[in-house]
Amino acid sequence: MAPRVLISDELSTAAVQIFKDRGLEVDYQPKLGKDKDALLAVIGQYDGLAIRSATKATEKLIAAAANLKVIGRAGIGVDNVDIPAASKKGIIVMNTPFGNSITTAEHAIALMLAVARQIPEANASTHAGKWEKSRFMGVELTGKTLGVIGAGNIGGIVCDRARGLKMKVVAYDPFLGEEKAAQMGVEKVELDALLARADFITLHVPLTDQTRNILGREAIAKLKPGVRIVNCARGGLVDEAALAEALRSGHVAGAAFDVFAVEPATESPLFGLPNVVVTPHLGASTTEAQENVALQVAEQMSDYLLTGAVTNALNMPSVTAEEAKVMGPWIRLAGHLGNFVGQMTDEPIKAINVLYDGITAGMNHAALNCAVIAGILRRANPDVNLVSAPVIARERGIHVSTTRQDQSGMFEGYIKVTVVTDARERSVAGTVFSDGKPRFIQIKGITVDAEIGANMVYTTNEDVPGIIGALGRTMGENGVNIANFTLGRSHRGGEAIAILYVDDPVPEGVLDQLRRTGMFQQVKALAFDMA
Secondary structure, eight states: OOOEEEEOSOOOHHHHHHHHHTTOEEEEOTTGGGOHHHHHHHGGGOSEEEEOSSSOBOHHHHHHOTTOOEEEESSSOOTTBOHHHHHHTTOEEEOOTTTTHHHHHHHHHHHHHHHHHTHHHHHHHHHTTOOOTTTOOOOOOTTOEEEEEOOSHHHHHHHHHHHHTTOEEEEEOTTOOHHHHHHHTOEEOOHHHHHHHOSEEEEOOOOOTTTTTTBOHHHHHTSOTTEEEEEOSOTTSBOHHHHHHHHHHTSEEEEEESOOSSSSOSOOTTTTOTTEEEOSSOTTOSHHHHHHHHHHHHHHHHHHHHHOOOOSBSSSOSOOHHHHHHHHHHHHHHHHHHHHHHHHOOSOEEEEEEEEEEGGGGSOHHHHHHHHHHHHHTTTOTTOOTTHHHHHHHHTTOEEEEEEEOOOSSSSEEEEEEEEESSOEEEEEEEEOTTSOEEEEEETTEEEEEEOOSEEEEEEEESOTTHHHHHHHHHHHTTOOEEEEEEEESSTTSEEEEEEEESSOOOHHHHHHHHHTTOOSEEEEEEOOOO
């Protein structure tokens, strides 16, 4: 029997035809995604579910999906899919991460031009029969400085288009190297410098704990007077109330927003201001983009259901069924190693080297490398997956190399990840024990035997008395329960590390308390996805 696919949201008819041409049975019911009960009643009949944003693939829906093997999201955002629940049930979740890039970048440029020339207000005035030529005095883009916050895929396209408009482009992106910036023709700067220099600012970063309110009240106060701000990325990157005050005072000359902290946005502090252009999240809304992502998701889902090939999966690497049995624990280890060094590294990464020793030397290094890179980049981009990770690394000018060697130690095999920045090299190694659980076996050249936990605290210090006492006392005084403890040192009196396993994330104030003791060179909270 041919696999059955349900399309429960509006999708291009060309995508429906792809499924049919590939020999799959397809039910196109674009209104079903909005009827939770009706969808729940039929989902058990299908092998594949193709969606956009209206369908909510909740834990309850996934539990009822007795035969479901793949969920395909036409677009990049998967907030409407419970990925952990899908993973536990063995359902692959795919997206189409690059189909909207050009469309979103062009929308950002369009909004920048619209706010520079007050086009919406002038349009409304002229339609009303007025001729207010002197009222709408705009500014040119030529020769102005554009500050781009986030120079990844979409931000990079915006940089290219802005240079075509003869703008000077400065970019803030912690993961953008100097060499890559030079290739892009932009100047890499720190955030404060961008705020002080930019005539226009456009944001192209995901919403994370690090980027939330990146243009908050304090940052807005540092802006160059007369700046204009464009946000086509994610709501929550800008403090809308603080920006509204700056717009009313004239410190900010204008703003153009396609995304809002709460969507659908029926109200916002920005609404009604004459120097603000707003659109209802239209960044991906072009015929070409909608067609591209629909065709991509249909091809990807067909490939998987018919051949087992995996493309753009958010919860599974691209490996064959035979490889998956052996490599599964090693792929998890590779991701954890990358995640460790990614969380430890704040400066731009120039290179990543992955050493495969012993049995790992003969494995599928493409999949393992993807897991390492995704782990490293996930700190800056939670949307990164095992397929998009190498592309993003190339865009950022990060050189990835692989080294193989015969078994060289007490372990049957291990993986060592080293990242290189302008300031330092940082490395961590790990192995998989017979119980299938990954372990860290070396950090900064120091031998350890450390399990991987969901919440950990990592410290470095000189090997002197009192360290364990300081850690235990500080955690105890703040009600933080230590579940386990691992220590390591280079030699007596030399460099030492400690890893604490805690039940819940440790507040930053507790970490600051440890730092203020003066006993630690580094104190870092680490989090790992244990799904």
